[in-house]
Amino acid sequence: MRSYHQYCSIAKALDVIGDRWTLLVIRELALRGACRYSDLQDGLPGISTNLLADRLRELETAGVVVKREPKPPVATPVFELTEHGQGLIPVLKQLMSWGRRYMVTGPEPDDQFRGRWLIWPAERYLTDHLPEQPAEVIQLRADDEPITVEVGSGRVSAHAGDDIPPDATLTGDPQAILALLTGYRTLDDIRDANLRPTGNESAIERVLPGRTDPAIDR
Amino acid sequence: MRSYHQYCSIAKALDVIGDRWTLLVIRELALRGACRYSDLQDGLPGISTNLLADRLRELETAGVVVKREPKPPVATPVFELTEHGQGLIPVLKQLMSWGRRYMVTGPEPDDQFRGRWLIWPAERYLTDHLPEQPAEVIQLRADDEPITVEVGSGRVSAHAGDDIPPDATLTGDPQAILALLTGYRTLDDIRDANLRPTGNESAIERVLPGRTDPAIDR
DNA sequence: CCGCATCCGGGGCGATACTG
């Protein structure tokens, strides 16, 4: 990228990650951890293959990404954020919070979606309101890639996959699940419309932001 | 800007502020408050005039900026961040923290600098280590635009201008002042080389990050 | 002088095709 030629920390950061697609590549690497080129392509619908290759090369040069070639027999190279690259996660999460308002109107007709994009919103907007209770697991199903949300000890964490049997599941379209996570709608609001809860619903109520929950716009 | 067409909060945010120069325009508006077109041009060395007009128009459409036309007699329109636009300040500050490492090697030969770019670094890296002491004022002079740093009650705040008579002043080139603010160098390290302190130096020592100060890489 | 609008040249970007 062409440099801004400004001796300012923000401008220098943008010299590295200000190009088109660059921050989304980093988002995908942050959400997936080490992964292959084709995994990134799947998580970045709309990117052209040469652009992805370009960005990965630039980010590697900048020390944000490492490309690791596995042992000779088989397998393909994997890409991963360096420690320096992981320092961008707070930036991405702040951007996520700021962009929330653009999600409430629902997706545009041709918007793409991936289930793992719910991971950070879940961790950001859900709260364990019953920290004394035993831990519980909720599964989110907005596309074919389920997200597992673990709740307990006052903490909420989420990851992709269905490796833990859930106490409750939440199936629905992305905007319905997001409206629930962010407190725009209640479970009863959209239960029959676009959202189907199964299992122990109290596990879901346990984490939903309440009307007085001040977390949303912090 | 061309949309990413992804139903993801980060992608939607980048649809609004992902264009080249856009975040720097917002940086300048955040540092200056309401200001004129020509003020922005001065604070954004390198931007072309049509780009600045484009960005301001786009940001106004997006509800990030308001253009306010003053009373008929004289004066020119001023631009200002909306409340929604001010929500980007945490994003900018996170980017600043992440970009710090690109500042330590000093500016490139043709890098531009403006004194007000020290405001957020001062607030970010300085700490009032003597909160019980009476308040003091330090003035930073890295170019012709002095920065006033107020210290007291455990807080540090900075703004452009010389409206408060300082207890101490710190004059030097930008990288010397930044190295001091971020704890890379000590006052004695660079006193004679590129830095000239005047007045009550204890006011400066009061706020400098110590070796054990954990604030730097948070 | 301030606040833009207009006019190009060049390069980043996007879509497709192709290869080891």
Add this chain to the structure above:
DNA sequence: CAGTATCGCCCCGGATGCGG
């Protein structure tokens, strides 16, 4: 699977014009 190659196009950058 993991990229490279090619080719328009449009965004960006720099210069200039111009009305209030």
